[in-house]
Amino acid sequence: MQLSNYHSHCNFCDGRSYPEDFVRFAVARGFRAYGFSSHSPLPFETFWNMSRDDMDEYLAEIARLKAKYEGQIELYVGLEVDFLDRTYNASIPYFRNLPLDYRIGSIHFLPLSPVLEERxxxxxxxAYSEFARTVDAFFEGDIRRMVRRYFEAEMEMVEAGGIDIVGHIDKIYMNGQRYPGFSLDAEWYRRPLLDLLDFVRERGLMVEVNTKNLVKKGETYPHRQFLGELRSRRIPVMVNSDCHYPDLVNDGRAEGFRLLEQAGFDATMELVGGKWTEIGLRREK
Ligand SMILES: [Zn+2]
Ligand SMILES: [Zn+2]
Known part of the structure; x- marks a missing residue:
């Protein structure tokens, strides 16, 4: 099992501690590689996204840590870039021109208007209460419409490009499954997800197995029942903890690898010397 993590947050966004605290925990747990992926700047300020003004300092701080911990752990600098719409996503020049080791593309927001403002x-x-209010108010109380909109946005994100990894690819089910009428087994849910996986494969992207809610809620993104669909499409994967607290750098990793093995995977993608490399599951560290 690889001891690595490429999806993590620190106090440059909504992570709860300094980058170096995360590195110390990763080193203490014997990690081979660790990557930072702060929430990207947006056209508007939020509580959890990085500010554009802090980008230089973020890059400089991770560069400092890379040098300081050389020989102990491989450190990488990435971003978790929000896909908002075709005009604001990882493919725009601002993100393409940043000197990053990798980019994760994720969807947290579905714009309700072309005017990209937080409101x-x-x-x-x-929170689920806010999610439910949004489905009620903007999707006519029909969870299927929200799901359709989400997977359309995921398709647009993959189409736009500029990313290496698709982040928490089906996060919509976290809140969606609590809304009346939702079903992971319904054709209206499965079909767009499977079409998305086909497209991800066609574009040669990696998909993370996100374990942020695995220990707490028993959930992975992608949902465990779809891991076999990734495997049959030969989609490359890695296990990421998406941690916001240093003591969670390794949260859910062992179980994540177990689920991958059960689904028939025999390798994960790992950054080794700066290159994405396929590493067998059974090789130590
Ligand atoms: Zn995210
Ligand atoms: Zn994240």
Whole structure:
């Protein structure tokens, strides 16, 4: 099992500690590689996204840590870039020109208007009460419409490009499954997800197995029942904890690898010397 993590947050966004605290925990747990992926700047300020003004300092701080911990752990700098719409996503020059080791593309917001302001954003990743109000008010109380909109946005994100990894690809089910009428087994849910996986494969992207809610809620993104669909499409994967607290750098990893093995995977993608490399599951570290 690889001891690595490429999806993580720190106090440059909504992570709860300094980058170096995360590195110390990763080193203490014997990690081979660790990557930072702060929430990207947006056209508007939020509580959890990085500010554009802090980008230089973020890059400089991770560069400092890379040098300081050389020989102990491989450190990488990435971003978790929000896909908002075709005009604001990882493919725009601002993100393409940043000197990053990798980019994760994620959807947290579905814009309700072409005017990209926070008040026009339907957040899919926040509190359930807010999510339910959004489905009621903007999707006519029909969870199928929200799901369709989410997977359309995921398709647009993959189409737009500029990313290496699709982040928490089906996060919509976290809140969606609590809304009346939702079903992971319904054709209206499965078909757009499977079409998305086909498209991800066609574009040669990686998909993370996100374990942020695995220990707490028993959930992975992608949902465990779809891991076999990734495997049959030969989609490359890695296990990421999406941690916001240093003591959670390794949260859910062992179980995540177990689920991958059960689904028939025999390798994960790992950054080794700066290159994405397929590493067998059974190789130590
Ligand atoms: Zn995210
Ligand atoms: Zn994240």
């Amino acid at each position: 026009n954003m339907a957040c899919i990743d926040g």
